[in-house]
Amino acid sequence: MAIKKLLIANRGEIAVRIIRAARDLGIATVQVYSKADKDSLAVRLADETVDIGPPQASKSYLNQATILAAAQGAGADAIHPGYGFLAENAEFAAAVEAAGLIFVGPTAQSIRLMGDKVAAREAAASAGVPTVPGSQGRLESADAAFALVEKTGFPVMIKAAAGGGGRGIRIARSAEEFHHLMPQAQAEALAAFGDGGLYVEKLIEGARHIEVQVLGDGRDVIHCFERECSLQRRRQKVWEEAPSPSLTHAVREKLCTSAVALAKAVNYRGAGTLEYLYDDRTGDFYFLEMNTRIQVEHPVTEMVTGIDLVHEMIRIAGGEPLRIRQNEVRVSGHSIEVRINAEDPARNFLPNPGTVSALSVPGGDGVRFDSMLYAGYTVPPFYDSLLGKLIVHDKDRPSAMRKLERALAELSVEGIFTTKPLHQALARDADVKAGRFHTAWLEPWLESHAAGLATAQPLSAVKVAP
């Protein structure tokens, strides 16, 4: 059943991206919006709009019943969840299908499986995909933990089973440290979470973040090669590239083949991304998790492969089989994406909502700006700070870097502070130019380059209380 009317259950730049893709395919669009988004670009572009409530996401973009009712009221036959919000909510995917509508994404079962860390790790292991060496489940005794680390080697991370967000993590670099830290970690986990269960995992120092884009139709799966997203701040990606500047041909082949094997093993449907840690000194890679949705950084893959991933995921959701064979997917040139956020890099990335008084968007061949901005738009404070993504494509990485510098110089967002100066500084950095970075590279770099990130940006629109 081909989709005729698509409801977009998201906001911001990804809502704009999905509306454009739907329109290219001749599909009508329904944009839901909170009161804070009634003047958004997505609302301006969509064929129809539905008010789904107050600014707070919990009362609007996360309100499953309201969104379902909006879809049914507007006569939409499908819902695209974008990323974030309800995109990886198995319960919502199931509710959409139970209501007789199409969820543009995988089955609820796939979302549930990949959302469960232990189950995803087991699925990876049985598909022959390497995972970070460590305990398969929780460890209850220090002896069992030590027996394990003798196999994995040091350094290791000791993590509380009930923890999260980096809490309760300790790093042991030797057997001696391990024996010292293990009881501490156990006692702390018990005190903090009421659960002394621990995991132990090998620490891959200086690892890069590399991810493989896949497309599946529920039977067959292809990959669209990898992206490297090692430049991160607080685990948030800020700069992404395709292809990775660090993979050899042989490792790329192995990595992408492993991603297809795992996605096939779970009969994956739609667009998905398998995230890995990559150790460029050993050539070893380790599966981390699968994101069962379109990702922010999908455009770099589109630029180097020529495949419109959002088109393809909508077609697959409409029941079409994969149209592209693996041997037709080829990488041409190099693409870089930088995230333009409403944050001031000179003031520790202080969030900076406000009114965009003027906007100039870069252009020319191989330059793309996926954004939610227009001149006069007021960026609301209620959602994440991503304003848009500047994407460049050229014949090789050095050319793409030069084009990025040129395009950043042309980009002007007036009235609010953005992360543009960060990307300008990164594009000039010798290590970035050489592709010498890893997931722990950017944070110390920011500390030593803080002064250089202050530029003549306009005064903040954030008013200070009287």
Place this chain on the structure above:
Amino acid sequence: MATQQIFSPLPGIFYRKPSPDKPFYKNDGDVVTESDTIGLIEVMKSFNEVKAGAAGKIVRFLAENEDAVMAGQPIAEIDV
């Protein structure tokens, strides 16, 4: 005694609790010091503490938990 207002320093969502399962930071009638936290403002997914800014006694809150607030909007009254 004079009644003053405590203003939201930022636009965003106002929370009166450190997390959903915790009690309110402060209630009507509570005595506060200048550096006491009376709430949080969530702006673009980052959380910022709101301080009382003056020693005194909270008369009443003008913004509810999880209200959307503007920068400069009064969120509580305080007798100083």
